[in-house]
Amino acid sequence: MELPAWVQKEESYIAKSKERDLFLSRSLLGVMSALSALRLQAVRRQHAKGTAALAIAAVFGFILAVSAARSPWALWAALALELPFLAWQKPPVIRRVLGMSLLAAAVAELVVLPSLLLGQLQVLVILPCKTFLTVTAIRLLTEIFSWHELIAALRLFRVPRLLIFLLDTTLRSIVLLGDIAQEMLLALRLRSVGTNPQKLSSVGGILGVLFLKSRKMSEEMEQAMRCRGW
Amino acid sequence: MHIPENYLSPSTCAVLGAAMLPVWAVAVSKAKRELPREKLPLLGIGAAFSFLGMMFNLPLPGGTTGHAVGGTLLAIMLGPWTACLSVSVALFVQAVFFGDGGILAFGANCFNMAFVLPFSGYFLYDKLRGRFGERVAAAIGAYVGINMAALFAAVEFGIQPLLFTDAAGQALYCPYPLSVSIPAMMAGHLTLFGLAEAAFTVAVLTYLQKASPDLFAAEQASAPHIGKAVYGLILALIVFTPLGLIAEGTAWGEWGTDEIAETTSGGQALGYIPGGMENGFSFDAMFPDYTISGMPDAAGYVLSAVIGVALMAILFKLMSPMLHRQA
Structure with a gap:
């Protein structure tokens, strides 16, 4: 059997440099982690009516108190209030909460580190501690209650209906649109060979398609709402 | 941002x-x-x-x-x-x-x-x-x-x-x-x-x-x-x-210790040399009032106890899967 000429020709492709498609993997990672966090958030046990609203108010008050606190003693008291709640949770929950709050505290420490030169020594200790306390509180809230419950609870605080509708639609469509974005990013990643000289237009394409899809989705949602007598 | x-x-x-x-x-x-x-x-x-x-x-x-x-x-x-x-x-x-x-x-x-x-x-x-x-x-x-x-x-x-x-x-x-x-x-x-x-x-x-x-x-x-x-x-x-x-002015973060005292912030001279810089890095200077001694004894004990117990519980919960795996 005779091989066609183009097959016999020697391949002369040399990858010029290491391709930096970091933006693709990073975007993919960002979207995926956001999606998995929201999915995890959605499936939670039901709580008695009103608990969520109470918890929101308590956490808000706690954050306000921590933020306004000036003495180290108040921070110790806040820690003593918070840690038992954390200790009550299951290990994976504790790991997730602590992972985020310790990271946040470390970042805060890094940010205030240069203030050593300004002679602002207290801030070096207080700010990361406060960050740890507030992030832990808010993470605990979202770990214990699902976002359905949290949004429903906002009604009790007289948040306008439109905003609640908006919030609910947003969370739902983040998951739906995020899936589409994830598929497109993955498809682009699989089809990428060699150097991509027009990275920006690739990103523009994905986000553009995403925007068009979101418009279509909103039309479909409106039709569905009308069909159900909205 | x-x-x-x-x-x-x-x-x-x-x-x-x-x-x-x-x-x-x-x-x-x-x-x-x-x-x-x-x-x-x-x-x-x-x-x-x-x-x-x-x-x-x-x-x-x-x-x-x-x-x-x-x-x-x-x-x-x-x-x-x-x-x-x-x-x-x-x-x-x-x-x-x-x-x-x-x-x-x-x-x-x-x-x-x-x-x-x-x-x-x-x-x-x-x-x-x-x-x-x-x-x-x-x-x-x-x-x-x-x-x-x-x-x-x-x-x-x-x-x-x-x-x-x-x-x-x-x-x-x-x-x-x-x-x-x-x-x-x-x-x-x-x-x-x-x-x-x-x-x-x-x-x-x-x-x-x-x-x-x-x-x-x-x-x-x-x-x-x-x-x-x-x-x-x-x-x-x-x-x-x-x-x-x-x-404008000295690049931020590049002052000497003597300069820091004169550094103006918001129109007001700093007026002091940070203790931590004067004496080198020392924890005593860093935690001037961060000792629990500032609070009432009883309250301090209770708080420490609560924090300690909660910390132990958290540590134990995080450790137990690892222990199970080893067993």
């Missing part, structure tokens, strides 16, 4: 939140009045788009990546009021579910990124598009918009040490004065993040113009405003003024 919790005083947060209330009220009523009913879901889905847009990393020169807020793009596509609502909701989801930006600082973050950014970006875009064309105007709008937002954030940070210090003159919240916070914020935004925002806006707009030109047909019908670009230039100049501040 997401301001975390505790960097701004609660009162600053309250002021900025109060400033956002009328903006939100107007935005909601505008959305109710002007948006046709069939476009109402677009608000929420626009917010979802904005949230996902912030997750995207853009390729930047030098192999780095950066992410954009996309406020100007949303303002161009949906109108500034709708963009304000959408970005606010996206910021809310980020603050509550992802710990990105503080809860108390939510008003401040919205003020910067959902109000200042889309409105200044859209204003410039609207004024310039007649003269420079859609894409250039959008790029300028996006660039100036994000820098305006960064400038506001920097000012919010910078006024903290002026307003809130304890009796010993130690900052209670963000420790950096304006002379530090403005250059620190603007250096990144005038270069990398501004570029990312402009690139993001233009890339998506370019695609949409190609893929779905009918989106723009309706907007093109309105008369372009030429000649009012002067306002835009003034706005841009305001944004660029911090560049002058960077050039």
Whole structure:
């Protein structure tokens, strides 16, 4: 059997440099982690009516108190209030909460580190501690209650209906649109060979398609709402 | 640019939140009045788009990546009021579910990124598009918009040490004065993040113009405003003024110990040499009143006990899977 000429020709492709498609993997990672966090958030046990609203108010008050606190003693008291709640949770929950709050505290420490030169020594200790306390509180809230419950609870605080509708639609469509974005990013990643000289237009394409899809989705949602007598 | 919790005083947060209330009220009523009913879901889905847009990393020169807020793009596509609502909701989801930006600082973050950014970006875009064309105007709008937002954030940070210090003159919240916070914020935004925002806006707009030109047909019908670009230039100049501040005085962080005492912050000389610098790094100096001895004994015991027990429980729970695996 005779091989066609183009097959016999020697391949002369040399990858010029290491391709930096970091933006693709990073975007993919960002979207995926956001999606998995929201999915995890959605499936939670039901709580008695009103608990969520109470918890929101308590956490808000706690954050306000921590933020306004000036003495180290108040921070110790806040820690003593918070840690038992954390200790009550299951290990994976504790790991997730602590992972985020310790990271946040470390970042805060890094940010205030240069203030050593300004002679602002207290801030070096207080700010990361406060960050740890507030992030832990808010993470605990979202770990214990699902976002359905949290949004429903906002009604009790007289948040306008439109905003609640908006919030609910947003969370739902983040998951739906995020899936589409994830598929497109993955498809682009699989089809990428060699150097991509027009990275920006690739990103523009994905986000553009995403925007068009979101418009279509909103039309479909409106039709569905009308069909159900909205 | 997401301001975390505790960097701004609660009162600053309250002021900025109060400033956002009328903006939100107007935005909601505008959305109710002007948006046709069939476009109402677009608000929420626009917010979802904005949230996902912030997750995207853009390729930047030098192999780095950066992410954009996309406020100007949303303002161009949906109108500034709708963009304000959408970005606010996206910021809310980020603050509550992802710990990105503080809860108390939510008003401040919205003020910067959902109000200042889309409105200044859209204003410039609207004024310039007649003269420079859609894409250039959008790029300028996006660039100036994000820098305006960064400038506001920097000012919010910078006024903290002026307003809130304890009796010993130690900052209670963000420790950096304006002379530090403005250059620190603007250096990144005038270069990398501004570029990312402009690139993001233009890339998506370019695609949409190609893929779905009918989106723009309706907007093109309105008369372009030429000649009012002067306002835009003034706005841009305001944004660029911090560049002058960077050039002024000793570079921040490069003082000697004797210089630190004379360092002025907010018109007032620091007047003391930080203990930690004078005596070298020592923990005693770092924790002047961080000993629990300052609180009543009994309360101290109780608190320590609660914290200790909770810590033990947490450690045990985290350790137990590992122990099981070994067994």
